[in-house]
Structures are given as structure tokens and as C-alpha cells.
Amino acid sequence: MNNPRIIVALDFSNKKQALEFASKLDKNLCRIKIGKELFTSAGPQLIEQLMSYGFDIFLDLKYHDIPNTVANACRAASDLGVWMVNVHALGGRKMLIAAQEALSTKKTKLIAVTLLTNLNKSDLYEIGLNEEPIDIVQRLALLASDCGLDGVVCSAMEAPQLRKIISKDFCLVTPGIRPLNGNKNDQARVATPQEAIQNGADYLVIGRPITQSNDPLLMLQQLNYEIEMVQL
Numbered sequence: 001m002n003n004p005r006i007i008v009a010l011d012f013s014n015k016k017q018a019l020e021f022a023s024k025l026d027k028n029l030c031r032i033k034i035g036k037e038l039f040t041s042a043g044p045q046l047i048e049q050l051m052s053y054g055f056d057i058f059l060d061l062k063y064h065d066i067p068n069t070v071a072n073a074c075r076a077a078s079d080l081g082v083w084m085v086n087v088h089a090l091g092g093r094k095m096l097i098a099a100q101e102a103l104s105t106k107k108t109k110l111i112a113v114t115l116l117t118n119l120n121k122s123d124l125y126e127i128g129l130n131e132e133p134i135d136i137v138q139r140l141a142l143l144a145s146d147c148g149l150d151g152v153v154c155s156a157m158e159a160p161q162l163r164k165i166i167s168k169d170f171c172l173v174t175p176g177i178r179p180l181n182g183n184k185n186d187q188a189r190v191a192t193p194q195e196a197i198q199n200g201a202d203y204l205v206i207g208r209p210i211t212q213s214n215d216p217l218l219m220l221q222q223l224n225y226e227i228e229m230v231q232l
């Protein structure tokens, strides 16, 4: 597979568990996402190791700070040679532009988180955002696109609307993916893998449905098969 669409969220607490799990995966069937928990415990050395096994790495640290700080963090991430890194779109235009300009190699894709997929309308109301999730996601995605970023993180529920208004090269990365009738855990805005692809998602971030499966490789193969069926 030239362009694996599944990004496995390697949400483990330490390097040993993460490497053991990664050894069960196939680099031709997935990319790997390293988030805050694993990066804090294992650091950049783990990224280098996984890249040496041939995996593309999405460094999901969701930077959100003043422009100078975020720009320097993005430069450090692209120096590591990761495939993708992200920031929060809520950091605003100046931060997004500084981050984009700071990448040391344009081989690293920079994307912006719009609204976390665990948030629903009442969570948003509580923090003073009295709008539909889709309206907020759309506004932040347009901002990210205007600032020259490569794409956004959104839920697959919002992908159809974004596909109507932003160029097809703009990458939509969708967590909150659950098999039909699967446990939602702490996710709110969810979709099945088939729905995500039909809705126009480019990449599907999938954690627990794969990491907690009895046979992760088989699960990965099945999910890829389901995705391919939609693409035919």
C-alpha cells in the first residue's frame, strides 16, 4: 500500500510497550502517531527508532503557545524528520503562520487541530462557545488553510462540509473512529472507518480499537479492507 490511510495512535506509557506493540504492525498498512503520554516518557529517541523501522511518524503534541515558542517547537519536530506535526488552530493566525514558516523541511506536514473530537455542543457552551461544532470547525479550518497549513484535525462528521469549501489537497485527519457499535470511550463526535472515507477524510487516527484488540495486525488488515471497499 503506497499511502496507508490509517494512523495508529500508539498511546502507551513507555518505550518498551510501544516497541513491542509496533513490532506487531506492518509499516505498509499504517503510519504511527506518537502523542503526549509516550513522547513525555520515551522522547525523540523512540521516534528515530520507529522511523528506522520504516514507519511514518505523526508527532501529535498539539502545540498551543505564543508564536515564538510554537515556531521553535515545530522547527525541532521537523528537524527530527517526522512526517506530520500539529498545533491548535485556536492559537490564532500569528501563531499558525510562525509555525508554518519555521518548519526546517517542507517534507513535514503541519496541520491544525480544530475542535477536539471528545467535545460536544454542551462542552462547548460551558467554555463560552455557543455555536454548532461544524461552524467552529469550518472557521478554524479556513483560517488554517489561509495561513498555508497542510490540513486539519477534525471529526469525520465535519469532513463533508470541509470538502465542499477547501481545496482537495487540504488534508483532513480524523480521530474518533469507531467500528459500528464499538465503545466510544471518551470520544463524542465519532464515525466508522467507512463513513470517514465516504465523508472525505484522508487519514483515520485509530487508537484503542487497534491497541486493545486481541490481534492488532488482523484488526489493521480488516480495517484497511473495509476502507478499500469504499474506495472501489
Ligand SMILES: O=c1ccn([C@@H]2O[C@H](COP(=O)(O)O)[C@@H](O)[C@H]2O)c(=O)[nH]1
Pocket: 009, 011, 035, 113, 115, 116, 117, 118, 153, 154, 175, 176, 177, 185, 187, 205, 206, 207, 208, 209
Ligand atoms: O481531536 C482529537 C485530536 C487527537 N486525538 C487523539 O487521537 C487518538 C484517538 O485514540 P482512540 O483510542 O481511537 O480514541 C488519541 O491519541 C487522541 O489523543 C483525538 O482523539 N481527538
